[in-house]
Amino acid sequence: xxxxxxxxxxxxxxxxxxxxxxxxxxxxxxxxxxxxxxxxxxxxxxxxxxxxxxxxxxxxxxxxxxxxxxxxxxxxxxxxxxxxxxxxxxxxxxxxxxxxxxxxxxxxxxxxxxxxxxxxxxxxxxxxxxxxxxxxxxxxxxxxxxxxxxxxxxxxxxxxxxxxxxxxxxxxxxxxxxxxxxxxxxxxxxxxxxxxxxxxxxxxxxxxxxxxxxxxxxxxxxxxxxxxxxxxxxxxxxxxxxxxxxxxxxxxxxxxxxxxxxxxxxxxxxxxxxxxxxxxxxxxxxxxxxxxxxxxxxxxxxxxxxxxxxxxxxxxxxxxxxxxxxxxxxxxxxxxxxxxxxxxxxxxxxxxxxxxxxxxxxxxxxxxxxxxxxxxxxxxxxxxxxxxxxxxxxxxxxxxxxxxxxxxxxxxxxxxxxxxxxxxxxxxxxxxxx
Numbered sequence: 001x002x003x004x005x006x007x008x009x010x011x012x013x014x015x016x017x018x019x020x021x022x023x024x025x026x027x028x029x030x031x032x033x034x035x036x037x038x039x040x041x042x043x044x045x046x047x048x049x050x051x052x053x054x055x056x057x058x059x060x061x062x063x064x065x066x067x068x069x070x071x072x073x074x075x076x077x078x079x080x081x082x083x084x085x086x087x088x089x090x091x092x093x094x095x096x097x098x099x100x101x102x103x104x105x106x107x108x109x110x111x112x113x114x115x116x117x118x119x120x121x122x123x124x125x126x127x128x129x130x131x132x133x134x135x136x137x138x139x140x141x142x143x144x145x146x147x148x149x150x151x152x153x154x155x156x157x158x159x160x161x162x163x164x165x166x167x168x169x170x171x172x173x174x175x176x177x178x179x180x181x182x183x184x185x186x187x188x189x190x191x192x193x194x195x196x197x198x199x200x201x202x203x204x205x206x207x208x209x210x211x212x213x214x215x216x217x218x219x220x221x222x223x224x225x226x227x228x229x230x231x232x233x234x235x236x237x238x239x240x241x242x243x244x245x246x247x248x249x250x251x252x253x254x255x256x257x258x259x260x261x262x263x264x265x266x267x268x269x270x271x272x273x274x275x276x277x278x279x280x281x282x283x284x285x286x287x288x289x290x291x292x293x294x295x296x297x298x299x300x301x302x303x304x305x306x307x308x309x310x311x312x313x314x315x316x317x318x319x320x321x322x323x324x325x326x327x328x329x330x331x332x333x334x335x336x337x338x339x340x341x342x343x344x345x346x347x348x349x350x351x352x353x354x355x356x357x358x359x360x361x362x363x364x365x366x367x368x369x370x371x372x373x374x375x376x377x378x379x380x381x382x383x384x385x386x387x388x389x390x391x392x393x394x395x396x397x398x399x400x401x402x403x404x405x406x407x408x409x410x411x412x413x414x415x416x417x418x419x420x421x422x423x424x425x426x427x428x429x430x431x432x433x434x
Contacts, residue, residue, distance in 0.1 A: 014046035016087070018116045020126035028133045029102040029159035032062065035128065037094040037114050041087050046118040049084040051094060053114040058101045065095025087118075103190050106134020106157035136161050137217040140185065140193050142210050142230070150210070151200050153185070153193040161216035161224050162187045172231045173197040176204065176259045183230050185212060197232050204257050207232050234259070239299055242320045251306040251317070256299050258323070267331060269299070269321045275338045278304030278311045304339055310422030313414070314339055348373065348413040348426045355401045355432045362430055364413050365396040371415050371423070373397040377430070378410045385409070393418060401432045408432075 021036040037051060055061055055078040064073045064080075071094075072083040082094050100110070110130040115123040134157030142151040167183045173196070174180045182196040195212065199205055209231055216224040236257050243252040302319070306312050321333040350362045364375050373390040375397045385404060390397030399411065408431055415424035 012043040013120065014041060014043045014089075014118065016041050016046050016049060016116055016118050016121060016124065018051070018114060018124050018126045020112065020114050020128035022112070022128040022130055024130065025128075026131045026133050027100055028135055029100055029104055031100050032097060033059075033100065033130065034065070034095060034097050035112065037082075037126070039087070039092040039094065039116065041089050041092075043089070045086050045088045046121075047086045049087050049116065049118045051082040051114060051116045053080040053096075053112065054078055055080065055098055056110040056112060058104055058108070058110055059098045059112075060101060062097040062099055065097065067094050068092045100130070100132070100159070102160050103162075103187060104132045104159045106132060106159065108132040132159050134158055135219055138162055138192075139215045139217070140212070141215075142195055142212055144205070145209055145211075150205055151195065151198065153195055153212075161218070162192065162214050162226065163216070163224065164226055165192070165212070165214055165228050167212070167228050167230060171229065172233055174233055176234065176236055176257055178259060183212075185214075185228075195230065197234070203255075204234070204236060205232055207234060237323050240322045241300060241302070242322070243302065244318045244320065245312070246316050251312050252302065253307065254300045254302065258299065269333045269335060271319075271335055271337065274336070275340055276302070276304045277340050306422075308421075310416070310420075311424065312339055312422070313425035348415065348424070348428065350411060350413075350428045350430060353428065353430050355430060357434050360401045360434075362399045362401070362411070363396060364390070364399070364411065364428070366415055366424075367395075368415075369393075369395055370418050371395040372417075374414045374416075375399060376412045376414075378412070379405075380408055380410075399430075401430075401434075404432050404434070406432050406434050 017040040019038040021038070023034040024031065027033060035053070037053065039051065057078070061075060061078070061080065067073060067082060068084070068087070070084055074081045080096060108131070110132065111127060112129070113125060113127050115125040117123045136158050138154065138156055138158050138161070139152070140154040141149050142153065144150055164187065166186045168186055169184070170180050171183060172180060173183060182194050184191050185193040185195070197204055209229055211227050212230055213225060213227045236259055239256040239258060241254040241256070242250055243254070245251055304311050315338070317337050317339060319335045319337060321331070321335065323331045348364055348366050350364050352359060352362065355362055364373055366373060370393045372392050372394070373396060375388045376384050377386040377399055378384050386399060388397050388399050397413070408429065411428045411430055413426050413428065414422060417423050
């Protein structure tokens, strides 16, 4: 007799794949979407199959659709779950509906991710994105009582119009830097902008009633507008700082504003430094002088540049501080400061600095490249006897003393960068022996 040997049965391992589909890939606020999660089981029956899906924060769950027999569905906040004790080989579709919430910015991406796990496998993930369509161009502006636009707060696209606004925490701007220094514009619980009582150029507006207006423009050009009033009522001190050189010429003018709730004039000003070096070598940032009142409140800063954008010449300067309180009162305070510019590399040198009939030319040279030099030569009576200009970007200039009387001369060399900004000024002594 013989005994038959049984043939072993090789059961393949189950494999579960997941996909993700959505009824619209571009949608607007309030749109209802249907999501489809297809499952594919191959190999053999899969056990303890769990599918989970997390809704984006800007969507609201509406309900589950049809699901294969034996599915247990549940929702916990934004997490949706389908559970199966087992799934045989085949294809299955899981459906649910959700709605896009209101007030979303155009172009926002709502990412929806699903994943599946099962005994011996997973997680396997799938993603379906929806792009928010911006059907409305929304413009938020501040207008004075004459109807003139004083500041643009916002221009963007949203998925729905803004049909009402509120101002918080107050509708009155009563200070520059303290409490109630701005109003926040809300649409429902959404902040859409802040106005701090300034115009487009950054200056504080005058006291009065202003209108914060929201224009909603749809794709056909129809405009829907809503408006709220804001009041500006501040007692502020306007500050003007004029900076003069030793010749009394104004080289820079600065403006600032200070809260003045008690209508008290500023009576003293302090400087953070009495010396400023705008291009100090190795400095992390240009040297500045900070003007502050006696209470330490910063008024403004000066970086050693004139109104033309270039660094002023080395020397002594006078800062005239003038503050008004809006009631005719005025304070005028003058402070002195020294500018010691260290720009232009290691500075301008003149070689030789003793000129003779045999060697009458002096070469003025700056160590930095790309500079343009202008040299004015003066005699001891203060009269300019010569003006020489070096080639643009050459970093040098040459003075020929031929024909000049023997004696001591002063050469004032000014250095400009490639943009034409003055970055240095230096006085050098030259001796002429003919």
